[in-house]
Amino acid sequence: MERIFLDHASVTPVDARALRFAEPYLAGGYGNPSSLHSVGLEARRAIEDARTKVAALINAEKEKTILFTSGATEANNLAIKGAALRNVGKGKKVVSSAIEHMSVLNPMKDLQKNEFEFTTVPVDSSGIVDLEKLEDSATRETTVTSIMYANNEIGTIEPIREISEIVHEKGVYLHVDATAAAGRIPIDVQADGIDLLTLSSNDMYGPQGAGALYVKTGVRIQPVLPGGGQERGLRSGTENIFAIAGMGEAARIAREEMGTESARLSEMRNSLIEEILKIEETYLTGHPTKRLPHHASFRFSHIEGESILLIMDAQGIQVSTGSACSSKTLEPSHVLLAIGLKHEEAHGSMVMTLGRSNTVEQVPRVVDAVNEMVVKLRKISSLGKE
Amino acid sequence: MRRVYLDYAAASPVDPRVMEEMLPYFTDKYGNPSSVYSLGFEANTAVEEARERVAKLIGGEPKEIIFTSCGTESINLAIKGLVHRSKDKGNHIITSTVEHPSVLSAVDELERGGFSVTRLPVDGGGLVDVESVTAAITEKTILISVMYANNEVGSIQPIKEIGEIAKDRGIPFHTDAVAAAGKIHISVSEDNIDLLSLASQDMYGPKGAAALYLRKGTSISPILHGGRQERKLRPGTESVPLIVGMGKAADIAAQEMEAESETLSKMRDKLVRGLTTSVKECYLNGNLERRLPNNANVRFSYIEGESIILNLDMKGIQAATGSACTSETLESSHVLTAMGIPPEHAHGSIAFTLGRWTKGDDIDYVIETLPPIVKELRSISPMVPEGWTD
Known part of the structure; x- marks a missing residue:
């Protein structure tokens, strides 16, 4: 894979x-x-x-x-x-x-x-x-x-x-x-x-x-x-x-290639955001436009971040929840709390940061994996809907 | 032109076996050890394996090893971290006059901040007198920091004896083992060492990785603040490939040190003998018996070390004057000064440090090349006394 x-x-x-x-x-x-x-x-x-x-x-x-x-x-x-x-x-x-x-x-x-x-x-x-x-x-x-x-x-x-x-x-x-x-x-x-x-x-x-x-x-x-x-x-x-x-x-x-590379990544990033936001109760975190070109971050209601990483990893896709430095601790990200999210909302976050090895052809596989992951986790979620 | 590199104390090449082991971690196994997915777990495992290997080299436990970015940082963390943590117990630090600038600057900074410092003198061979350690201890002493072996003159300090005194008095003992690690047998338990600094690049590992051994039960405060890495004592994403490289370097050193030391000390002795017998007024700096196997520091009267270095360099031989860290400043070496060598003699000193790839005929080449250079420089030196002949 x-x-x-x-x-x-x-x-x-x-x-x-x-x-x-x-x-x-x-x-x-x-x-x-x-x-x-x-x-x-x-x-x-x-x-x-x-x-x-x-x-x-x-x-x-x-x-x-x-x-x-x-x-x-x-x-x-x-x-x-x-x-x-x-x-x-x-x-x-x-x-x-x-x-x-x-x-x-x-x-x-x-x-x-x-x-x-x-x-x-x-x-x-x-x-x-x-x-x-x-x-x-x-x-x-x-x-x-x-x-x-x-x-x-x-x-x-x-x-x-x-x-x-x-x-x-x-x-x-x-x-x-x-x-x-x-x-x-x-x-x-x-x-x-x-x-x-x-x-x-x-x-x-x-x-x-x-x-x-x-x-x-x-x-x-x-x-x-x-x-x-x-x-x-x-x-x-x-x-x-x-x-x-x-x-x-x-x-x-970086200086020489930033212009073309950032344009390439932001295009791919935009289609990821567009597709992933189609999932019910899924929100973009951060600013919609004043945003790093390679960066897409989301939160899913009724889902827990740690399991997101493990399920995505099993599909061969590495993503993050909040900062890598604090992901070993189970505390919610101070950044997500600072933008006003509640603890349970902050726990369902997923960060995707694109780079040189990524291609636009990967988008469908990523989108499929995210969809499957969300369905699976919401089914077993203790944070589930009332 | 023939190239004979005899400045291993300043910088060493990375062992090819180390290179091979670390390279995949740059481009393929590039995970962040803090990441919660397979690539991250793999990186974490690699760091832990390196920790075991480094611990083994000095007879410590893996969990007693903290990775840092360089020897200077390890030393600063040991000294400042310990002293700031034990401020309420006292304010007195004991060190020696021949320490590396990293130790001396850290201690100077603490002194400016109100701590009191005793800098122990050394004898003509560069050795600290064990009695002077006992005499310097007061009720306020919170740290003893004496280097394992000196980077410039290679003298090996009576670490075991100092460790015993420190243990008896309950004072934490730090040793800067950057120059010694991987070259001579070190055991933190036999020597009663509580904190020990060692660096990857000084044992054929890559630059950018080093470690602090911190005995279980000894508490220090961090000097850098950030994430939770290295038990919060050294935050910052781990330089995984460099740490992997340091681990491999430690592993190789542990296995090959004994045989390598024997070969190196034979070549070293040949070099010293060759120069001191063929050149008039050429002397060995430091103690011949208690000495790192790869160090030959010699001085030539009436000429400048810098001129010797540049002339040797033109013949393809790289060596150092005093400590590489300070050779840009042209001040006379604080180590040679502490050993009682007058500045005019200290200035004519050259440190040859041999290493893993030094060959017997490299030594022959130096013994053959250096005497005519000395002769030439003396013939134009104003410092040669009148009537003196070669």
């Missing part, structure tokens, strides 16, 4: 081109970028080449605004804790939306334990941040506000430019977690007015083990991992050249 992988928000297979590009650095292109000899210099060049490619993807003003980390979690921690702790002189307030990823919410909560005031801004039923509430929450004492570019669970794209204007009026840094958005929709940190931006290699077909933080020229943060002083002293540890080179190539491919 052909595998139909529709969970590209939890992981992307590494693009064969990115892997081929980076593989020499894994196998034989050894060298420590800090070493003086020629092998070390080759490694240094590979990293600088990757920095250029990643900078281009988000239209950063300079290559050196890109810092490589081990992944998005570390980049989010570095941005938030690094900015908050470095700028305590301004104040001890931090703000985020209610639907951020755990790697944004948890560093915020950790700051809260250390006497910072942490405010979460609510979102509307489609997942768009409440701009008026944001304006009230971000004050002159706020050092950093973190709002994601687009949400991984419901696909909603936030109005980053308007958000930027609001927080900048109070002199607050804007951090944007672009893990779900990067490589899928155009991001321009300069035009969008972003101070700090998180990217993840493995969310855009690059290898695991690399992430990046864009730090706008002049924005001040402090490291969370002190050590050998690599990455301008902001991220110590010998650079993971292979993953960084692979991330660079993945960024280059």
Whole structure:
């Protein structure tokens, strides 16, 4: 049975081109970028080449605004804790939306334990941040506000430019977690007015083990991992050249192919949405139009998410319910609760995130499988209709 | 041109057997271990198998292994995680003057935050005196962190003895074993180690994976916050292929370490002997007996290490001055300084680190190539005393 992988928000297979590009650095292109000899210099060049490619993807003003980390979690921690702790002189307030990823919410909560005031801004039923509430929450004492570019669970794209204007009026840094958005929709940190931006290699077909933080020229943060002083002293540890080179190539491919690929995926996504919404008591979660092109998320009444995954998997189709990071816990997704769903409604959610391996020919098989699954689960459901 | 790579401490190639095992996890078995479907379960199983293999290498239990992204992170997690968790018990940390910058910077940061730090001196061979550990302990001591073996000069610390003292006094003991793991036998139970840092790339695994051994019952706080991975002590989606690679590397090391160490130490001894006997005023840095099998750190009077490195590089030989992490700064190595070697001598030091693919004739090539370079550099060096002849 052909595998139909529709969970590209939890992981992307590494693009064969990115892997081929980076593989020499894994196998034989050894060298420590800090070493003086020629092998070390080759490694240094590979990293600088990757920095250029990643900078281009988000239209950063300079290559050196890109810092490589081990992944998005570390980049989010570095941005938030690094900015908050470095700028305590301004104040001890931090703000985020209610639907951020755990790697944004948890560093915020950790700051809260250390006497910072942490405010979460609510979102509307489609997942768009409440701009008026944001304006009230971000004050002159706020050092950093973190709002994601687009949400991984419901696909909603936030109005980053308007958000930027609001927080900048109070002199607050804007951090944007672009893990779900990067490589899928155009991001321009300069035009969008972003101070700090998180990217993840493995969310855009690059290898695991690399992430990046864009730090706008002049924005001040402090490291969370002190050590050998690599990455301008902001991220110590010998650079993971292979993953960084692979991330660079993945960024280059994404930049070149994003236009056509996103158009292709959104067409397929639209037919999935159209067909699946024909099922009775089935609803789209997230925004109908301000939405990542590869993202379709639903909820089915009277059904439980965990069983959705298992039944679909038995049909060779991988989907997700909420965030992959929290799917092992049986708590309902904080994102779905934040858009106003009740616990039992949130449990019946299914997220499909399309990617490079998917083709429009797969749509009928997926639609059939979803239909069968819904019928089967509603028949045995304890959440069943009265 | 012939290429002789003798800078294995800075970076090592990935063993082809490791490559073969990890490659499918990039493109085919690419599941996220947290996903609740077959592809995710498969990834989860692969991570758990790697955990077993890493645990076995150091004599720990699989559930005592936490995967991190690199040695620096493992060290930061151990030291800061433990100290922040045990703040109410005291505020004193004991470490040594020859630690890796990751340990020194983490400790410096804690010192700025109000903790008190004792940095134990070392002798001329780079070794910590066990008595000095006992003497430094106070009622406020909450952590002892001494490296297993030094990355620059290869000296192996009296870990077992320090472990015993720490255990007797009930103080958690962390050791940075990044340079030692996979090269010499390590047993966290025999040595009474509570926390141990090791890195994949230092044992022919890929970069981007490392681990912290955390003895059952020892509590730490996380330094990164996010998802629930690694018992919430290290959030972030696991780099499955890299972790698989680290597991395979640990497995190979466990099986081949003994034989490999014997071969390497023979070549190492030949290199040291060859250089110290054929070049005037060339000395070994560090202790010859308690030393990693792959490390030969030698110094040449009256010349600069950087010039030696660049000249060797032109002949296809890669080596290092001091620690690779700091060789961009050109400051004299803190390790050599701590060993009492004056800066003008420390500057003429070269670290050769041998590895799995070093051959006997590579060593011959260095013994043949280096003396004329030294001679040439000394002939133009202003530091050579008047009347001194080669």
